[in-house]
Amino acid sequence: MHGIEDVVRGGMCVGCGACAVRTDGRISLELGRRRSWEADLADVVEPDLRAASRVCPFSDEARNEDQLGASRFPGLPHDPRVGRYSGLFAGRLVDEARLLGASSGGLTGWVAEQLLVRGDVDAVIHVATSEDPAKGLFAYRVTDEPATYRSRRKSLYYATTFADVLAGVRGDGRRYAVLGVPCFLKAARLLAEEDEVLGSQLAFFLGLVCGHLKSQAFAEALAWQAGVAPDELATVDFRVKVPGRSSSRYDFGAVPVDGAEVDAPVAGLVGGSWGHAMFQVQACDYCDDIFAETADIAFGDAWLPRYKEDWRGMNVIVSRRPELDALLRESAELVLDELTLDEVAATQAGNFRHRRVGLSVRLHDDVAAGRPVPVKRVPASLEGVDRTRVRLVRQRRLISRRSHEAFADARAAGDLDVFLRAMRPLVATYARIDRGGPLRRFARRVQRRVAGLAPKRG
Ligand SMILES: Cc1cc2nc3c(=O)[nH]c(=O)nc-3n(C[C@H](O)[C@H](O)[C@H](O)COP(=O)(O)OP(=O)(O)OC[C@H]3O[C@@H](n4cnc5c(N)ncnc54)[C@H](O)[C@@H]3O)c2cc1C
Known part of the structure; x- marks a missing residue:
């Protein structure tokens, strides 16, 4: 139990x-x-x-x-x-x-x-x-x-x-x-x-x-990228509505202790995409x-x-x-x-991909590694989950875990780049998997070339 x-x-x-x-x-x-x-x-x-x-x-x-x-x-x-x-x-x-x-x-x-x-x-x-x-x-x-x-x-x-x-x-x-x-x-x-x-x-x-x-570091990481360092941060607005944009493409607002709110599109900030599950x-x-x-x-x-x-x-x-x-x-x-x-x-x-399909994959991986897991309403199984999804779930888990450590290191060093340098390659890998991997990209390129849509590369 x-x-x-x-x-x-x-x-x-x-x-x-x-x-x-x-x-x-x-x-x-x-x-x-x-x-x-x-x-x-x-x-x-x-x-x-x-x-x-x-x-x-x-x-x-x-x-x-x-x-x-x-x-x-x-x-x-x-x-x-x-x-x-x-x-x-x-x-x-x-x-x-x-x-x-x-x-x-x-x-x-x-x-x-x-x-x-x-x-x-x-x-x-x-x-x-x-x-x-x-x-x-x-x-x-x-x-x-x-x-x-x-x-x-x-x-x-x-x-x-x-x-x-x-x-x-x-x-x-x-x-x-x-x-x-x-x-x-x-x-x-x-x-x-x-x-x-x-x-x-x-x-x-x-x-x-x-x-x-x-975690509480999420607010600090986004604010720091918007130009307000953790020690100068008074508060944040996680969702600033922007006229004319889709409602999911909101800004993030950071308010420094002694200044006016600075807003930045959340999608452009490392950690801003919920798909990466940072923090x-x-x-x-x-x-x-x-x-x-x-x-x-x-x-x-x-x-x-x-x-x-x-x-x-x-x-x-x-x-x-x-x-x-x-x-x-x-x-x-x-x-x-x-x-x-x-x-x-x-x-x-x-959300369903992360919480239901993704959960099945994570439970499967934990059980395979001998880690104790709670009983959930989805099975611990990879059955029916396509390979790309499995890789995405695993990469997201890696990004999530690494983000906590990388940001703690950045804070200790007083250098935001420590966090950004650690996370960017992981995010790039996630994007590559999401695009379907080299084989699928190659197949897609061939298809487009055959259809006369893409020039031959290199
Ligand atoms: C951690 C988190 C993750 C979310 N993920 C999703 C998602 O994946 N998909 C989705 O559709 N919606 C998600 N939401 C909900 C969404 O962000 C909005 O909060 C929700 O749609 C309510 O909006 P509203 O305009 O009605 O709220 P408002 O009228 O602005 O009021 C929000 C109320 O909730 C209170 N509140 C805010 N955050 C918290 C909190 N963490 N705990 C307790 N009270 C709180 C505020 O004090 C305020 O009273 C998430 C919310 C949180 C906090």
């Missing part, structure tokens, strides 16, 4: 901190070498280890997404790609100013704010600008004023932990909406089931569709939950051709609470389209 000990030993801890809350702080969280939070199990004994393992999102002792979904949303239809669902939508805010201040269609912030305004909850637990430098630029916080909440928006691709915040609100008699990526919400759900007090307080679970979580927290190599299947509602980007071209952004939404479907359907503040299951899944095509 792959328990929390294997999770931590195998570097698969995502740092959520559910174990710390469950054990009243006898397990602590530390910012690890890879710049993400990790549970420290030293000196922790039974029965704490088992209690912690039951709320750890990567432990086999915890109930999985299918089991949690079945008990939480009985009667709702289930699809293996999105989990249970009551409503499937694409939508965005009508108010242009608010829409432009959000990362995507702005409906995550809007729904959470509605819950506050209607009094369904007293506060929202979410990630926002940190007040504590020891936690980094962003951290989990509690926001209870709708106006304040409205100013705390946007996607934060940044490793955080909710250990302190959940422990802090536990037993205060207030009701909360908790917002997070799928593994954090699964952990919160597991905690709520095990801990009656928190269970009565966590009233809404709002999920973010997730490709993978980034990915290693736990994400073992995740198969894309649409936050344990959440009451999940929000992502509607990456479909008909929406993507609009730079202002559009959400994809999977709802699992009919009252939230009604909230969305009845509001005049939103543009809302009903989507089919296939359309919802198609918004995350790349």
